[in-house]
Amino acid sequence: SWEKRILKSLNSMCTELNIPLAQKRPVNEQKELLNKWNEMGTDEPDLSLFRPVYAPKDFLEVLMNLRNPNYENGEQPSFRNHLGLIQVPLKVKDIPELKEDFSELGLNIGQLGIDDSAQVPPELFENEHVRVGQKVLAEQDSAAAQQYVRQGCPTALRADLWALILNISNQPEDILYYEQLKSNVIQHNLLVDSLIYKDVKLTASNDDYYFVFEDYLYQVLLCFSRDTSVLEHFTYSSATPPKSYIQGKLGMEEYAVFYPPNVNYNSFILSVAPLCFLYHEPSKLYQIFREMYVRFFFRLHSISSHPSGIVSLCLLFETLLQTHLPQLFYHLREIGAQPLRISFKWMVRAFSGYLATDQLLLLWDRILGYNSLEILAVLAAAVFAFRAVNLMEVTSLAAAEAVLADLSTLKVMPLLQIFLFATVT
Amino acid sequence: FRIMAGKVKWVTDIEKSVLINNFEKRGWIQVAENEDWNFYWMSVQTIRNVFSVETGYRLSDDQIVNHFPNHYELTRKDLMVKNIKRYRKELEKEGSPLAEKDENGKYIYLDFVPVTFMLPADYNLFVEEFRKNPSSTWIMKPCGKAQGKGIFLINKLSQIKKWSRDSKTSSFVSQSSKEAYVISLYINNPLLIGGKKFDLRLYVLVSTYRPLRCYMYKLGFCRFCTVKYTPSTSELDNMFVHLTNVAIQKHGDDYNHIHGGKWTVSNLRLYLESTRGKEVTNKLFDEIHWIIVQSLKAVAPVMNNDKHCFECYGYDIIIDDKLKPWLIEVNASPSLTSSTANDRILKYNLINDTLNIAVPNGEIPDCKWNKSPPKEVLGNYEVLYDEEMVQSDGTDRDLRSRPGQSTGVKGSRAKDSGKPVLTTWK
Numbered sequence: 001s002w003e004k005r006i007l008k009s010l011n012s013m014c015t016e017l018n019i020p021l022a023q024k025r026p027v028n029e030q031k032e033l034l035n036k037w038n039e040m041g042t043d044e045p046d047l048s049l050f051r052p053v054y055a056p057k058d059f060l061e062v063l064m065n066l067r068n069p070n071y072e073n074g075e076q077p078s079f080r081n082h083l084g085l086i087q088v089p090l091k092v093k094d095i096p097e098l099k100e101d102f103s104e105l106g107l108n109i110g111q112l113g114i115d116d117s118a119q120v121p122p123e124l125f126e127n128e129h130v131r132v133g134q135k136v137l138a139e140q141d142s143a144a145a146q147q148y149v150r151q152g153c154p155t156a157l158r159a160d161l162w163a164l165i166l167n168i169s170n171q172p173e174d175i176l177y178y179e180q181l182k183s184n185v186i187q188h189n190l191l192v193d194s195l196i197y198k199d200v201k202l203t204a205s206n207d208d209y210y211f212v213f214e215d216y217l218y219q220v221l222l223c224f225s226r227d228t229s230v231l232e233h234f235t236y237s238s239a240t241p242p243k244s245y246i247q248g249k250l251g252m253e254e255y256a257v258f259y260p261p262n263v264n265y266n267s268f269i270l271s272v273a274p275l276c277f278l279y280h281e282p283s284k285l286y287q288i289f290r291e292m293y294v295r296f297f298f299r300l301h302s303i304s305s306h307p308s309g310i311v312s313l314c315l316l317f318e319t320l321l322q323t324h325l326p327q328l329f330y331h332l333r334e335i336g337a338q339p340l341r342i343s344f345k346w347m348v349r350a351f352s353g354y355l356a357t358d359q360l361l362l363l364w365d366r367i368l369g370y371n372s373l374e375i376l377a378v379l380a381a382a383v384f385a386f387r388a389v390n391l392m393e394v395t396s397l398a399a400a401e402a403v404l405a406d407l408s409t410l411k412v413m414p415l416l417q418i419f420l421f422a423t424v425t
Numbered sequence: 426f427r428i429m430a431g432k433v434k435w436v437t438d439i440e441k442s443v444l445i446n447n448f449e450k451r452g453w454i455q456v457a458e459n460e461d462w463n464f465y466w467m468s469v470q471t472i473r474n475v476f477s478v479e480t481g482y483r484l485s486d487d488q489i490v491n492h493f494p495n496h497y498e499l500t501r502k503d504l505m506v507k508n509i510k511r512y513r514k515e516l517e518k519e520g521s522p523l524a525e526k527d528e529n530g531k532y533i534y535l536d537f538v539p540v541t542f543m544l545p546a547d548y549n550l551f552v553e554e555f556r557k558n559p560s561s562t563w564i565m566k567p568c569g570k571a572q573g574k575g576i577f578l579i580n581k582l583s584q585i586k587k588w589s590r591d592s593k594t595s596s597f598v599s600q601s602s603k604e605a606y607v608i609s610l611y612i613n614n615p616l617l618i619g620g621k622k623f624d625l626r627l628y629v630l631v632s633t634y635r636p637l638r639c640y641m642y643k644l645g646f647c648r649f650c651t652v653k654y655t656p657s658t659s660e661l662d663n664m665f666v667h668l669t670n671v672a673i674q675k676h677g678d679d680y681n682h683i684h685g686g687k688w689t690v691s692n693l694r695l696y697l698e699s700t701r702g703k704e705v706t707n708k709l710f711d712e713i714h715w716i717i718v719q720s721l722k723a724v725a726p727v728m729n730n731d732k733h734c735f736e737c738y739g740y741d742i743i744i745d746d747k748l749k750p751w752l753i754e755v756n757a758s759p760s761l762t763s764s765t766a767n768d769r770i771l772k773y774n775l776i777n778d779t780l781n782i783a784v785p786n787g788e789i790p791d792c793k794w795n796k797s798p799p800k801e802v803l804g805n806y807e808v809l810y811d812e813e814m815v816q817s818d819g820t821d822r823d824l825r826s827r828p829g830q831s832t833g834v835k836g837s838r839a840k841d842s843g844k845p846v847l848t849t850w851k
Contacts, residue, residue, distance in 0.1 A: 155695060155698040155699050156698050156702045156703040156706075158699055159700065205681060206681060206683045206684065207684070208684045208767065209688075211681065211684050212621065212649060213619045214619065215619060215620060216619065276619070277695060277696050277700075278699045278700065279700075280700055357692065357695060358691075358695050
């Protein structure tokens, strides 16, 4: 029904603005777009009438109202004491389980993001780690790569390691596929194109790190919205994204376009942007993003019971906080600043746009290494723990937001390590 | 009051908050130019007057100024090139390995300034060079202007007829420095990121030229053009494509006031390491440090090393698509205007760290001091080159040996990058 809501909103926008969901572009417009393909950022159509289909806090409202109709009160007594916003009793891990799962983050194991800082002689860890990374790449061992990146990727090896883990090799047929998508964009104009355009202008264009890559973002996202192969992954998800057909071609599959479950592109944009630091070849950038989306990021935008789904992450975050920082949790709750209200936007964007890029990439190393998004919830809790002293002194939601407004100076690996392995539980 | 008597008295003719806030936070006292002052942050016009033969005056031991009297040897485009050419020739004459040339006659280690000629003086030499490569693009820059003013690109001789010495149609170009231009081979293959051209602005503080002691500010930045780069001849007039000066770009349609089209140097490093690898990135930054030091060494012999002076330069560097850095120019008065909030913070800290080095302890200066500040006050500066340290025994320096770090470890880095050994730095 969440999806129906989005679809209804899209349809009403179409009617209001008298714009079809999908239409074929006239030839001269196609030519123009092809010429401008590499610099769409300088285009300035009137977007004032387009509004985002929904904002993250709308999504949070929906999650807050989820109830499991089969839930019996007797089942999970501990959940009755859960004071957070999420009211669905999904199973989430506790710290001992997380310590086991994330054992490579332990205190006596070398990490990039900690043991490569300027004060540490590189002979102690960094040099050997780089050497091992080069070996993994030489042997093209995907499983070994996944294990390896749990300790972080050296910057020079990261692009290749991620590609290896995601099984992206940029073969000629992959490049051809991308070119095909590109030509679909040139030929057909979708309503969501304007939404994408507007969202990129609002987010990446104003971002200190990502503004340089604005044009790549248009290219990737416009192609992505036409990529019906992404639908395949939905066979194992409960989402059923709407399909639309070009005006007058109802039912003809080659004229189908699909609308991903999340029509708020901010999150997409912010999950593509960091990849621009690694891949400057458009078709490779596209494939890496698409694979990251179908493996991980789609779970942040759809409702499911999966342990890496956004619902579980929210619950994991709240449980960690309530269990291990109860005073802070109760205090924030008392002053009307439920912690999830602040951390939701971080998690739903996988922290992109909040952390410095080098830190973000270290975090995403671990997402790939552990094949799970749970680390996002752990980091969110660790950030609260880090700023706990200041947070205990605030008396309003706005003040709490202010304390947590700027994460750009945070070093994520020490925060995670301390929270998991060095805090008395 | 005895307390007041001990406070530094400052004057400035540059009304910028990043300066004034720094003076005030040190509890310094503002005075007028004709009063007794200790510290004068002056514009380049004023320094001309202070040191001019007619109107100049002697500075006393407790007075410090922020420019060297003849800084223009480095900061005027034509003089910079002249001094570098002279320096190279001298090294060649003494058989220094630094002046080594390759099989095409190009300097291996000292080719960091694009081919440049003075106009109208070298017009004929320029024509000769132009004809060797008639499809090349050249950039015309007035010697005495800043902020991108008066700059234009040419690809045809007819476009600079005015500067031809025997042109009948030109009004005689006066010898005054205002009319003089330099013409340089345009770097039409700049490294592009996101399809856009950018340059680097790096801040370098010089406290003395002989012995040379200079510091590099770690927080430099990249300035991006707002428009996609194209070498197409139809866009040679479009300054938004070619000139990275903020003064120009901020008038473009796509100029953004939040980030101001600027990237930190650490972003650049991350991007280059991730997409090109660590070795070539380290090599690039090594080379950037190298060309800065060489440019300072080139002018050191002709600089008036007045002990009352220090100077904070704005170096403009362009990286081409082969990852070779080129020195474009050096600014004596880098802009202290802030185009964004981050900018303001950066420039405030820049001045703060500069003052900490130039005016030790924030106390009334004695220009006879040895200009050797302790490590703790450097802030975001790091030692780029310290001639005295290099001259003393190299082995007992405690400096980091991580490649790519801008430190005085020229000895070990010279070996790493395959350049001639330690002797070149002495």
